[in-house]
Amino acid sequence: MLAPEVPMSHSVAGEPPSAGRRAAPLTTAVYSAAExxxxxxLPGxxxxxATxxxxxxPERGVMAGLAGLDALAAGRVFDSDLVRAVVAAIYARHDGTPRTSERLxxxxxxxxxxRAAVRVLHRRADPADSAAYRQWVQSIAARVCRAAPSPAGQPTSPADRRFLDRLGGALGLG
Structure with missing residues (x-):
């Protein structure tokens, strides 16, 4: 028999939050609203x-968009509190308000x-969380680019490789 899951969200004092209210993860407390x-x-x-x-x-199809959404959702199981908190915040947005990710x-x-996100992460995030976030964001673009057909059977087109290289450089990965 499996043990029941216990919520991991606790208040700063170490006590569980009030019923019906989730405490904000400590991960998010160090960032301003703009940060x-x-x-x-940024992931959106x-x-x-990428699409x-x-x-x-190349022209992207539905499969490439779905691959990107799958890569975004994969952040839910990352070994990073920051990445999991970002994914939870993305999925929690349901009020219909336009977000930056919805604008081209x-x-x-x-x-x-x-580059601005990298500066924020450098100032505020644990180095492991920073690295995980930056790699996760790049993996979203990489999955989209790999899902699109490319000429000569290559995994990505030369233009996609340039896009991924520039993105990796801006994320401090290259």
Missing amino acids: WDLLTS RVLVA APGPGR TDLVDLLAAC
């Missing part, structure tokens, strides 16, 4: 940019947002 919005909107912006066709980049942005803006 948290940046961290929670990357997914949108958008561009010069030398150009690559220059996206790369600037990535």
